[in-house]
Amino acid sequence: MIGRLNHVAIAVPDLHAAAAQYRDTLGAEVGAPQDEPDHGVTVIFITLPNTKIELLHPLGPDSPIRAFLDKNPSGGIHHICYEVADIRAARDHLTAAGARVLGNGDPRIGAHGKPVLFLHPKDFAGTLIELEQA
Numbered sequence: 001m002i003g004r005l006n007h008v009a010i011a012v013p014d015l016h017a018a019a020a021q022y023r024d025t026l027g028a029e030v031g032a033p034q035d036e037p038d039h040g041v042t043v044i045f046i047t048l049p050n051t052k053i054e055l056l057h058p059l060g061p062d063s064p065i066r067a068f069l070d071k072n073p074s075g076g077i078h079h080i081c082y083e084v085a086d087i088r089a090a091r092d093h094l095t096a097a098g099a100r101v102l103g104n105g106d107p108r109i110g111a112h113g114k115p116v117l118f119l120h121p122k123d124f125a126g127t128l129i130e131l132e133q134a
Contacts, residue, residue, distance in 0.1 A: 001090055003083035006112075006132050007045070007052040011068045011078040015042060015057035018075070022046045022053065036111050041065050043111050054081075054111070079118070079128035087115045087133040099123045107133070 012018040015033060023030040029047040036043055040063035046053035056078055058066040068078055084090040087107050095101060100120035107115035110132055119129040 001084060001093060002131070003085065003134055005051050006081040006083050006130075006134075007054045008080055009054040009056050009078045009130070010075060011056045011065050011072065012075040013057075013069055013073060015044060015055055018055050019044045019046075022055075028053075034111065035059055038108060039064075039110070045111075079130050081116075081130040081132055083134035084131050085134060087117060087131055090131055091117055094119065 010018070019030045019033075022028040031045040031047065033042050033044050035041075037059060040059050042057045042059045044055040046055065056065050058069065060066075065078070069075065091101055091105065091107070095105070100123055102118040102120055105117075107117050110116035110130070112132065115133045117131045119131065121128040
């Protein structure tokens with residue numbers, strides 16, 4: 001059901017410092033910051049030959065990333081995103097199998113302008129999973 005790895009998301013306490021490290025130290029292609037108010041984050045995508053890294057930083061005090069950074073002040077891996085062909089079919093299959101979809105279960109538009117869903121980390125070995133319709 002899942003397709004290719006779309007990105008690995010890393011919550012960072014300093015977005016510009018993290019972007020500079022990927023650009024200047026690792027030589028990666030670094031995109032521009034983009035605010036995602038519906039998700040409470042500012043993101044920067046790092047393009048790699050086989051996938052992307054998504055740097056996440058809180059956008060406002062109620063951001064879910066703020067809570068993550070409060071528990072992990074140095075930052076860390078926040079979630080892994082996989083592509084699916086049909087996000088609603090994937091949701092229905094997963095919920096029938098006992099997986100929990102976060103939120104109200106309806107896909108929301110993500111940073112790439114495509115529908116996304118998040119799956120409860122307790123159902124996937126402690127890893128928050130994002131599904132994005134390809």
